[in-house]
Amino acid sequence: MSMLSLGLPEPLFGGPAPRLRCAPASAPFLDVLADALVAELSPERDPFALADALVLLPNRRAARGLIDAFAKRLGGAALLPAMRPLNDPYADDDPDVWGADPIADDILPPINKLQRRMQLAALIRARDKSENGVEDPARALALADELGKLLDSASTVDHVDWKKLPKLVEEIELARHWQSSAAFLDIIATFWPEHLKERGQSDPVEHGAALRRALAARWKAKPPTRPVIIAGSTGSIATTRELMRVVSRLPRGVVVLPGIDVDLDDSSWRMVGDQHPQHALKATLSALGVERDAVPLLRLEDERGRARRVLMREALAPAEKTADWLARLDAAGGTDFVREGASGLRLLEAATEDEEAMAIALLVREALEKPDGSAAIVTPDAALARRIESKLARWGIEPNVSHGLPLRETDAGRLVALLCELARDPGEPVALAALLKHPRVGLARDAAALTVLEHKGLRGPRRYDSLGELATLDQRVEIKAWDGARGIVEMVAAALKPLTELMSHRQVSLAEFADALTQSAEKLTAFDVWQGRDGEAVATLLREANEHGGELGEMEAHAAPRVMLRLMDGREVPPLQTSGDARVAIWGLLEARLQRRDLMILAGLNEGVWPAPPGEDPFLSRAMRAKLGLLSVDARIGLAAHDFAQLANAPNVVLSRALRRDGSPTLASRWLWRLKTLVQGAQAELQSANEFIEYARALDKPAAINPAKPPKPRPPAGKRLTQVSVTTVETLIRDPYAVYARRILKLDHLLPIGAPAGPAERGTAVHAAIEKFEDGDDPAKLTWLLDEALRLHGISPERRAAERERLGVSVAALIAWFDERRARNATVFREVFGKMDVDGVELRGIADRIEIGAGHAAILDFKTGAPPTDKQVSTGLSPQLLLEAAMLARGVFKDEARGIVVPRADVTELIYWRFGNSDPTPRAVSLEDSPHEAGEKALSSLRGLLARYADEAQAFLSKPRVQFIKPYAEYDHLARRKEWADEKGDE
Numbered sequence: 001m002s003m004l005s006l007g008l009p010e011p012l013f014g015g016p017a018p019r020l021r022c023a024p025a026s027a028p029f030l031d032v033l034a035d036a037l038v039a040e041l042s043p044e045r046d047p048f049a050l051a052d053a054l055v056l057l058p059n060r061r062a063a064r065g066l067i068d069a070f071a072k073r074l075g076g077a078a079l080l081p082a083m084r085p086l087n088d089p090y091a092d093d094d095p096d097v098w099g100a101d102p103i104a105d106d107i108l109p110p111i112n113k114l115q116r117r118m119q120l121a122a123l124i125r126a127r128d129k130s131e132n133g134v135e136d137p138a139r140a141l142a143l144a145d146e147l148g149k150l151l152d153s154a155s156t157v158d159h160v161d162w163k164k165l166p167k168l169v170e171e172i173e174l175a176r177h178w179q180s181s182a183a184f185l186d187i188i189a190t191f192w193p194e195h196l197k198e199r200g201q202s203d204p205v206e207h208g209a210a211l212r213r214a215l216a217a218r219w220k221a222k223p224p225t226r227p228v229i230i231a232g233s234t235g236s237i238a239t240t241r242e243l244m245r246v247v248s249r250l251p252r253g254v255v256v257l258p259g260i261d262v263d264l265d266d267s268s269w270r271m272v273g274d275q276h277p278q279h280a281l282k283a284t285l286s287a288l289g290v291e292r293d294a295v296p297l298l299r300l301e302d303e304r305g306r307a308r309r310v311l312m313r314e315a316l317a318p319a320e321k322t323a324d325w326l327a328r329l330d331a332a333g334g335t336d337f338v339r340e341g342a343s344g345l346r347l348l349e350a351a352t353e354d355e356e357a358m359a360i361a362l363l364v365r366e367a368l369e370k371p372d373g374s375a376a377i378v379t380p381d382a383a384l385a386r387r388i389e390s391k392l393a394r395w396g397i398e399p400n401v402s403h404g405l406p407l408r409e410t411d412a413g414r415l416v417a418l419l420c421e422l423a424r425d426p427g428e429p430v431a432l433a434a435l436l437k438h439p440r441v442g443l444a445r446d447a448a449a450l451t452v453l454e455h456k457g458l459r460g461p462r463r464y465d466s467l468g469e470l471a472t473l474d475q476r477v478e479i480k481a482w483d484g485a486r487g488i489v490e491m492v493a494a495a496l497k498p499l500t501e502l503m504s505h506r507q508v509s510l511a512e513f514a515d516a517l518t519q520s521a522e523k524l525t526a527f528d529v530w531q532g533r534d535g536e537a538v539a540t541l542l543r544e545a546n547e548h549g550g551e552l553g554e555m556e557a558h559a560a561p562r563v564m565l566r567l568m569d570g571r572e573v574p575p576l577q578t579s580g581d582a583r584v585a586i587w588g589l590l591e592a593r594l595q596r597r598d599l600m601i602l603a604g605l606n607e608g609v610w611p612a613p614p615g616e617d618p619f620l621s622r623a624m625r626a627k628l629g630l631l632s633v634d635a636r637i638g639l640a641a642h643d644f645a646q647l648a649n650a651p652n653v654v655l656s657r658a659l660r661r662d663g664s665p666t667l668a669s670r671w672l673w674r675l676k677t678l679v680q681g682a683q684a685e686l687q688s689a690n691e692f693i694e695y696a697r698a699l700d701k702p703a704a705i706n707p708a709k710p711p712k713p714r715p716p717a718g719k720r721l722t723q724v725s726v727t728t729v730e731t732l733i734r735d736p737y738a739v740y741a742r743r744i745l746k747l748d749h750l751l752p753i754g755a756p757a758g759p760a761e762r763g764t765a766v767h768a769a770i771e772k773f774e775d776g777d778d779p780a781k782l783t784w785l786l787d788e789a790l791r792l793h794g795i796s797p798e799r800r801a802a803e804r805e806r807l808g809v810s811v812a813a814l815i816a817w818f819d820e821r822r823a824r825n826a827t828v829f830r831e832v833f834g835k836m837d838v839d840g841v842e843l844r845g846i847a848d849r850i851e852i853g854a855g856h857a858a859i860l861d862f863k864t865g866a867p868p869t870d871k872q873v874s875t876g877l878s879p880q881l882l883l884e885a886a887m888l889a890r891g892v893f894k895d896e897a898r899g900i901v902v903p904r905a906d907v908t909e910l911i912y913w914r915f916g917n918s919d920p921t922p923r924a925v926s927l928e929d930s931p932h933e934a935g936e937k938a939l940s941s942l943r944g945l946l947a948r949y950a951d952e953a954q955a956f957l958s959k960p961r962v963q964f965i966k967p968y969a970e971y972d973h974l975a976r977r978k979e980w981a982d983e984k985g986d987e
Contacts, residue, residue, distance in 0.1 A: 012040040012298070013227065018248035018255075018288055020295045025259040025312075025649035026305025028596035030062070033231050033256060034069035036298050041227060043078055051079035053227035056086050056243075061402065061591045062232055086233055086240055087208060103214050108200055110207035114544045114567070118510075118551040119195065120144035123187050125553060137510075137555040138562040146618055147188055153630055155205040158238045160629050162189035172623045185619050212239040216246040223250045231256040232594045235284030236639060245288055255288075257281060258594065259646050261313055262292050271318040274634035277642035304340055305649070307333070311341030312645050315675040322674075329682050338682040345648070346689040347676070348656040350696075353384055356658040358696035360601055361391035363654060363689070364584055367599040368397070374583040376597035378647055380612060380640075381604035385586045388603070392584070399584040402591035404572030407541070410534030411439055413568060415525070416542075419517055420561035423499045426492075427467050429458040429754030436488065440525040443491045449484025457485060459750055461757035461794020467493040476792055495523035503557045510549025513560040514542045534573045541567060589643045600650040605657040605669040611640045644671055654689050708979035712955035713740055720744065720950055726845035726883040729942060732949070733877060738971040740956035749970035757794040762803075763864040765789035766915055767848065770862060771831045775818040782811050810920035814913075817922060826853030829902050834884075834893035838939070841946050847884050847893060850902055857905035859884050859931075860913055860922070867912035870926045874934065876941050881910045881925065883942065885935030906932040 041049035063083040121144040247253040350356035367375040407413035444450040474482035498519040614633040769785040849860040868878035891904030910925040958975040
């Protein structure tokens with residue numbers, strides 16, 4: 001074999017047909033291809049030679065990579081070959097490339113992809129309805145997606161014999177449930193082809209296959225004289241192999257395959273199965289009728305490249321060939337050969353995904369320190385890719401990325417998702433708050449009004465059913481400065497009117513729902529929703545849904561939002577192709593094919609990620625797929641293995657993984673595990689890149705660790721307590737820091753938006769209902785008052801129904817007790833406010849019930865939870881009733897607005913009335929002293945407590961008596977209690 005001046009063992013277009021070439025795995029494929037094309041079609045000899053060529057590549061990114069490879073070799077301006085993607089070679093219908101006669105004239109036009117989903121889903125709905133099955137359009141759409149995948153899979157093989165379906169289950173002796181799956185598939189075996197034929201359309205993937213067949217037939221009948229090159233494809237699709245067969249026999253045609261293992265022994269070659277990296281190439285060579293040893297290399301391998309290729313080949317060898325691993329490696333050169341192959345391979349194993357991302361970012365930054373250095377990260381894990389991208393932003397490095405941003409994570413996508421949620425419930429607090437704070441929604445420009453709406457209307461339990469009730473909330477609950485908030489709610493209601501009116505119908509179509517979404521989005525944003533690429537993507541989605549949504553048929557109104565959200569799933573906003581630093585790239589597996597950078601980082605090498613598990617076919621078993629002629633579900637693992645092997649053959653490679661993913665332990669990818677095992681078995685090891693993990697950990701490591709200490713705030717005398725309530729006194733005893741935060745720092749605890757109602761809301765509602773009931777005797781009235789109060793305090797209808805049953809015993813017991821108390825002829829005062837000065841601090845309190853009669857005075861407190869014990873009251877840990885007794889003795893309880901003045905009296909009875917449990921009963925507090933004397937003692941203790949906290953030296957400690965209070969309170973996070981508190985003490 002003669003050698004050319006460039007060291008090529010065979011000219012690109014030389015030799016007999018079929019003409020196949022191969023680029024070695026260790027060489028950059030696109031650079032090798034560019035060298036070969038420039039050598040064969042030299043612009044110096046003929047400026048138009050290159051421009052006359054047609055190169056068919058796996059995808060458009062590969063075409064851009066080939067353009068870059070030409071730029072390196074040719075320098076300035078040059079006429080380059082026409083480059084087209086193999087998946088849709090005739091996309092541009094350019095007569096200069098394909099000739100004057102259109103190829104696609106006799107091929108039915110493809111159906112729109114969304115239209116296909118709608119029509120398949122409509123067929124599924126019709127079938128479900130005819131069989132009295134589950135008629136859910138969102139479910140039908142999900143099944144339509146699975147049917148679409150099956151149709152796409154069928155278009156990749158030569159022929160699928162759908163006629164075998166009816167008897168397939170009996171032939172293979174499968175479980176009976178597969179019979180229903182086979183019957184279901186009659187949709188695509190019979191109805192779908194007939195449906196497309198009636199409409200004069202073809203399936204999108206089948207249309208691409210038909211184009212390749214037509215192109216192959218044209219070139220076979222009339223071979224073009226121009227150079228035609230198919231490069232970089234493994235030929236995993238049947239029509240691609242058909243086109244390869246024709247091109248390889250053209251006068252100036254050639255097929256350049258990536259990474260054929262030309263010297264793999266015949267025994268191993270025969271064992272190559274679905275999951276082997278050479279599987280697709282083996283099928284292609286068989287279809288083309290060419291033996292491996294008849295495929296010459298475009299560039300010779302060096303020793304290091306061969307050693308790496310053999311090492312990767314053995315690591316990914318069929319399982320049956322692993323028994324003699326070491327013997328084969330010894331024959332190849334032993335330990336020294338393995339070390340040569342492993343040279344340039346580094347392993348990085350981080351503790352977490354975040355640590356892995358930071359270490360990779362540091363690797364990239366190091367690579368860029370060289371003036372002409374470049375790096376690429378390849379991972380099928382889009383979340384890890386975005387994490388790495390964010391880490392690189394720390395140094396202002398913007399990589400060129402192939403992954404798009406999920407539509408639902410963009411501004412425009414989030415807005416549509418929020419509108420879908422609000423369509424089902426326009427007043428949903430979380431969605432409503434998110435809508436008002438959306439960057440493109442401009443209804444809430446009054447910040448003060450929005451704050452009132454959020455804090456008083458949306459935070460805490462939901463106290464309204466509709467937007468109309470939210471707008472008039474101040475009529476049922478005392479709220480200050482509600483007018484601005486009402487205006488915001490009314491504007492939202494007006495903007496959502498197209499949606500709410502449509503959702504009031506029983507049946508709607510997806511087209512109508514998309515139109516209503518569009519109108520509401522435009523009203524909310526003043527048409528800003530369509531800004532940017534995400535706005536364009538949302539506009540496209542809604543336009544297609546409007547155009548084709550009617551084909552899905554009408555549905556229950558509540559199902560329309562779920563269908564729209566389903567349509568959004570899987571849609572991405574693609575990145576700008578011109579953005580980012582050209583020297584840094586983050587690629588998925590498809591985009592990384594044929595690409596090469598100085599440093600290649602293969603990230604996320606964990607089982608279940610790389611390779612991803614084979615997709616399950618919900619309709620066909622593996623045996624059924626084989627009988628029909630469909631590809632095995634494991635075929636994608638073989639293609640991923642080929643991608644991994646090609647990428648790992650680069651000279652400088654880092655293999656990375658995280659030991660934990662999403663908080664759970666991980667397993668190393670099967671390929672990485674086998675590679676490590678093989679290298680260790682040969683008494684060698686992969687070089688570690690874990691020093692970058694140490695760099696990552698050190699990057700944000702503090703110079704010194706200063707553990708948090710218990711807070712001991714000591715405000716100046718003029719900034720200490722000036723007011724305290726009878727209930728706050730207990731908190732001051734048990735958790736002084738909470739009083740400091742709330743009363744001195746004025747920091748109020750905010751409930752989460754839309755938080756479920758808890759014991760506090762239930763207790764407040766019960767108090768309000770009992771106050772309105774007074775001392776009535778009608779159980780039905782008290783039950784109604786309780787239910788209404790629970791509703792106004794955000795208790796859900798379901799919980800209110802349970803409460804009505806639960807509170808029935810308490811209602812009867814309370815009415816009986818009222819009847820008993822009436823015999824005492826005492827004057828009753830309910831929910832009366834009182835205040836008095838205690839050494840310069842105003843003591844406040846509201847007594848639930850005060851009874852004053854001849855020689856008798858009682859203070860009662862209603863509790864929905866467990867009341868304090870007598871010991872807690874007598875020791876002063878729960879001094880509320882005692883302090884109220886001292887206040888009553890001084891006659892400070894009055895309500896001027898209601899004209900109520902409670903006469904001073906010495907308390908003779910303190911009562912806790914537990915309402916709402918299984919045994920509702922009043923309990924009189926038992927004390928050693930009389931209630932009046934105990935109250936005076938409690939007041940004296942309060943004077944001492946307040947005097948102590950008036951002293952500037954006294955600190956407001958966090959829970960000094962933690963054993964007497966709930967483990968977690970609202971202000972514990974502010975005190976950083978979890979960082980310093982004794983764990984056993986807290987528990």
